[in-house]
Amino acid sequence: MNSFLVNVLPLIVMFAIFYFLLIRPQQKRQRSVAQMQSGLKKGDHIVTIGGLHGIVDSISDTTIVLKGSDGSRLTFDRSAIREVKKEVQ
Template identity: 60%
Template sequence: METLVGLAPILLMFVIFYFLLIRPQQKKQKQTRQMQAELQKGDKIITIGGFHGTVHAIDEDTLVLTAQDGSKLTYDRSAVREVLNRD
């Protein structure tokens, strides 16, 4: 019984870490993967590097983005931070 009482604070600490740190991070990663998987041609996006562009073409792992001046750049799908709006 004493060992259970001695381990209770450590177990409680792990439970708190799970609900305050690990679980929210897993939810955020899942949402990001889903957003990147649902990208479509014409979506206006921002990359993790801060590039604003429109999706011109989509491949399995890459995107071709069009800038305002018409130039086209190729990025990894995982480089997309957020979708601004969909056309």
């Protein structure tokens, strides 16, 4: 029994370290991104994962229409939104 514990304990410790350093932070990031994307509303200033800056013009369940500075309208998947800006600079 004692040798079993000595053999298994390092594996348990490595799994715990792996969980707290890699898995848990990734889950927190995914949760915060999903919350940000579900909280989008018309008029928000956003940046896409491709670096496009725009203003949300309309929203559906899976897509978002962005209005560019020149008045053009582009349609993106909701998952393409990287961040919501507080104000345009």
